Amino acid sequence: MLFNSFVFLCFFVVFFAIYWSMPRKALYWQNAVLLLASYVFYGWWDWRYLSLISLASLTSFLGALGIEDKPSYKKPILFIVLLVHLGMLAYFKYAGFFVSSLMLALNSIGFKMDVVYLQIALPVGISFFTFQSLSYAIDVYRRNLTASRSWIEYFSFVSFFPQLVAGPIERAGNLLPQIQQQRYFNFENAGKGLQLILWGLIKKMMVADVCAPVVDSIFSNSETASLTELWWGIFLFGVQIYCDFSAYSEMAMGLALLLGFQLMKNFNYPYFATNIQAFWKRWHISLTTWFKDYIFLPLGGSRVGKNRLLLNIVIVFLISGLWHGANFTFLAWGFYHAILYGVYIIWLAKWQIRVPTLFGWFFTFFCVLVGWVFFRAADIWQAGTYIEGLFSPQRGFSMHYVDVKLLMSLALLVFFEWLHRHHSFGLDLGSAVSQPIRWSLYLLLLTLWLVYANFDEQAFIYFDF
Amino acid sequence: MRRFLIKVGFFVILWLFLIGTAIFFSHLWVKRQKFTNANTEGNLLIMPKGNGVDYLVLGISHGRNLSRRSHHQLFESVFNATMVNLAQGESLGGIENQHLYLRTFYEKGNKTNDLILVLSPSLMFNADTDQSDIMLYREPLELSMMRRLIDMGNDRKWHQLFFYIKSKLGHHWWMLKPDNKTHFDGVLTAIDGDAMKEGFQLAYPNGLDLKTFQNRCQELNQLVNTAEANGAKLTFVIPPAAFGYWPGHGAVLAHLKRQYPGRRVLDHSEAVMGNAFYYDHHHLNTEGMKKYLALLYGGMVRKD
Numbered sequence: 001m002l003f004n005s006f007v008f009l010c011f012f013v014v015f016f017a018i019y020w021s022m023p024r025k026a027l028y029w030q031n032a033v034l035l036l037a038s039y040v041f042y043g044w045w046d047w048r049y050l051s052l053i054s055l056a057s058l059t060s061f062l063g064a065l066g067i068e069d070k071p072s073y074k075k076p077i078l079f080i081v082l083l084v085h086l087g088m089l090a091y092f093k094y095a096g097f098f099v100s101s102l103m104l105a106l107n108s109i110g111f112k113m114d115v116v117y118l119q120i121a122l123p124v125g126i127s128f129f130t131f132q133s134l135s136y137a138i139d140v141y142r143r144n145l146t147a148s149r150s151w152i153e154y155f156s157f158v159s160f161f162p163q164l165v166a167g168p169i170e171r172a173g174n175l176l177p178q179i180q181q182q183r184y185f186n187f188e189n190a191g192k193g194l195q196l197i198l199w200g201l202i203k204k205m206m207v208a209d210v211c212a213p214v215v216d217s218i219f220s221n222s223e224t225a226s227l228t229e230l231w232w233g234i235f236l237f238g239v240q241i242y243c244d245f246s247a248y249s250e251m252a253m254g255l256a257l258l259l260g261f262q263l264m265k266n267f268n269y270p271y272f273a274t275n276i277q278a279f280w281k282r283w284h285i286s287l288t289t290w291f292k293d294y295i296f297l298p299l300g301g302s303r304v305g306k307n308r309l310l311l312n313i314v315i316v317f318l319i320s321g322l323w324h325g326a327n328f329t330f331l332a333w334g335f336y337h338a339i340l341y342g343v344y345i346i347w348l349a350k351w352q353i354r355v356p357t358l359f360g361w362f363f364t365f366f367c368v369l370v371g372w373v374f375f376r377a378a379d380i381w382q383a384g385t386y387i388e389g390l391f392s393p394q395r396g397f398s399m400h401y402v403d404v405k406l407l408m409s410l411a412l413l414v415f416f417e418w419l420h421r422h423h424s425f426g427l428d429l430g431s432a433v434s435q436p437i438r439w440s441l442y443l444l445l446l447t448l449w450l451v452y453a454n455f456d457e458q459a460f461i462y463f464d465f
Numbered sequence: 466m467r468r469f470l471i472k473v474g475f476f477v478i479l480w481l482f483l484i485g486t487a488i489f490f491s492h493l494w495v496k497r498q499k500f501t502n503a504n505t506e507g508n509l510l511i512m513p514k515g516n517g518v519d520y521l522v523l524g525i526s527h528g529r530n531l532s533r534r535s536h537h538q539l540f541e542s543v544f545n546a547t548m549v550n551l552a553q554g555e556s557l558g559g560i561e562n563q564h565l566y567l568r569t570f571y572e573k574g575n576k577t578n579d580l581i582l583v584l585s586p587s588l589m590f591n592a593d594t595d596q597s598d599i600m601l602y603r604e605p606l607e608l609s610m611m612r613r614l615i616d617m618g619n620d621r622k623w624h625q626l627f628f629y630i631k632s633k634l635g636h637h638w639w640m641l642k643p644d645n646k647t648h649f650d651g652v653l654t655a656i657d658g659d660a661m662k663e664g665f666q667l668a669y670p671n672g673l674d675l676k677t678f679q680n681r682c683q684e685l686n687q688l689v690n691t692a693e694a695n696g697a698k699l700t701f702v703i704p705p706a707a708f709g710y711w712p713g714h715g716a717v718l719a720h721l722k723r724q725y726p727g728r729r730v731l732d733h734s735e736a737v738m739g740n741a742f743y744y745d746h747h748h749l750n751t752e753g754m755k756k757y758l759a760l761l762y763g764g765m766v767r768k769d
Contacts (some may be wrong), residue, residue, distance in 0.1 A: 020466060187468055397481045443480055446480060
């Protein structure tokens with residue numbers, strides 16, 4: 001069930017009515033309805049995977065109770081919880097990749113065998129709810145958090161449908177206490193929620209989904225595309241992935257606000273960053289902070305020697321790459337960013353090399369765009385060819401992929417994001433703008449969305465992760 | 466909560482009102498143009514009410530080409546008769562689509578003596594032509610058209626309805642203008658094997674799939690029933706192409722002869738040969754049309 005689908009609209013309207021018609025001081029029922037709706041939402045893709053999310057929830061729920069109640073066994077219990085979660089992730093997401101890679105490697109050193117490509121369907125959102133469950137168990141282990149005693153509350157936390165399949169990856173410390181409290185309808189928050197949803201729909205359906213066919217076309221013809229087309233393709237992919245992913249996060253935040261919850265911010269205008277460190281503080285914030293808290297800091301963080309720090313950065317970024325998908329392209333993408341990040345914080349930032357803001361922004365944006373080639377390419381060979389083409393003037397300067405609708409969508413995006421770059425999201429007009437002007441703008445944007453959005457119900461890119 | 470619901474409700478009503486107003490004015494704006502059957506492919510813009518016409522043409526772009534530019538006047542002068550052309554180009558005119566227009570034609574109280582169904586063989590192997598969401602983007606909004614669209618058995622009908630309504634706000638509709646050019650002067654320079662292969666891939670997305678063909682035959686039968694129930698005399702025409710026979714030509718011809726005995730079937734696949742008569746591989750230019758209309762007329766008269 002996609003946020004940008006008619007069926008979701010019907011689902012949410014019915015759920016919203018039931019959810020807020022629960023009697024006051026009936027927290028149990030409010031959570032029960034929330035849990036049921038979340039399972040219906042998730043089961044809509046494939047009801048069989050409900051057992052998977054139930055197992056993940058049950059393991060971390062019981063594990064956390066065990067850790068808290070039996071402190072002397074907390075290490076083995078945490079180990080079991082990690083084993084179950086990472087085992088599920090390894091099987092569904094990485095088994096095919098590792099088996100085929102191993103067989104190819106063995107073939108290359110002389111062991112002749114037929115390479116087997118395992119066909120294991122990837123349950124939608126598995127990386128997100130696994131990381132959410134893991135952080136809960138680890139936080140309880142570290143005594144940063146008290147274990148939940150109510151299975152309904154905990155299961156609702158893991159399966160909370162607005163952010164279940166593509167984040168933000170919520171920490172139990174933020175979301176669980178909200179689930180444990182009665183929610184009351186808040187007019188201002190609900191209004192802000194609707195604005196977030198509108199802006200998310202515009203970014204997804206008017207920008208990302210309009211860029212998508214052009215990007216697909218350029219990448220599928222990357223061997224013959226001209227230099228300008230290759231740059232245009234990677235620029236549009238940068239826009240597409242940002243709009244696609246941040247739109248989901250913003251719609252998730254908006255839906256949560258309508259239900260009385262506040263989710264963490266996942267994007268903070270990353271393309272306006274003026275260095276690579278700032279970019280990573282603004283891009284997919286929930287995952288970046290997750291890696292920082294549960295991998296980078298336990299590895300020693302930045303309070304280590306230069307070489308060890310570089311190694312830590314490489315480890316974190318390689319895992320981040322692998323988290324996105326089982327493919328060498330994601331590993332290459334992670335490694336590429338590790339080098340950029342490492343070079344920046346170990347040398348450039350330390351030596352306090354100052355560069356003009358505009359140059360910093362341009363260079364950061366340029367580096368990020370080049371990195372997206374690895375992310376989008378079908379395989380490492382295509383990525384190599386594409387990058388080579390980006391720097392080959394002999395490819396020529398022809399251009400076949402520009403149309404008015406696309407340019408209009410890009411202009412709309414840049415205008416609002418730049419104008420409100422100091423606000424919480426692109427359509428956050430603040431209180432300075434009078435209501436008639438705000439309403440006129442919303443009416444105009446809603447109409448533009450109706451006329452020019454792509455209504456093909458395209459899935460979000462991050463569902464694949 | 467009540468305040469929220471009232472505000473949201475008011476906002477939605479205001480939005481719908483504004484959209485309705487915009488659609489109303491767009492309708493007036495577009496209608497003020499002088500559209501004729503020869504200068505637009507928006508059929509509802511020109512469809513008569515309570516009229517009798519001598520010939521009604523249905524089909525895809527090859528049928529539409531009988532009216533494009535000055536071809537419509539040529540047809541009427543060669544046949545010395547009136548003609549309404551409801552065929553749809555731009556890959557929008559499938560059999561269901563044409564049946565929809567035929568029903569509209571009759572429900573508006575019109576009559577025709579002869580129905581010419583330009584049956585390009587690709588039409589019988591391609592279900593996609595009826596699946597296009599933008600099928601009605603050139604048509605003014607009419608409630609009766611919406612009803613007929615919903616009555617269609619098409620899987621995409623709700624999408625098509627949605628796009629039909631929202632297209633009235635888009636710039637394509639506001640900027641709809643008559644195409645008043647009079648000639649197709651372009652000439653096909655040579656038969657290009659690669660371009661043809663590419664074209665066939667688009668025209669036959671499932672190849673010569675038997676299941677698709679059978680489904681299209683059923684849809685064709687429904688269309689034929691509607692036409693004959695309203696007293697139209699049917700003529701099937703397989704249109705000419707610079708390359709001669711389309712893939713699946715034999716199967717289509719055999720089906721027409723077997724299924725519809727007694728009806729006119731004109732196989733004009735090779736009736737006009739020579740690149741000079743085409744502006745692409747299968748669309749006649751104005752010179753080609755002059756030659757072809759004489760042949761078509763001769764064929765119809767002779768069969769009578």
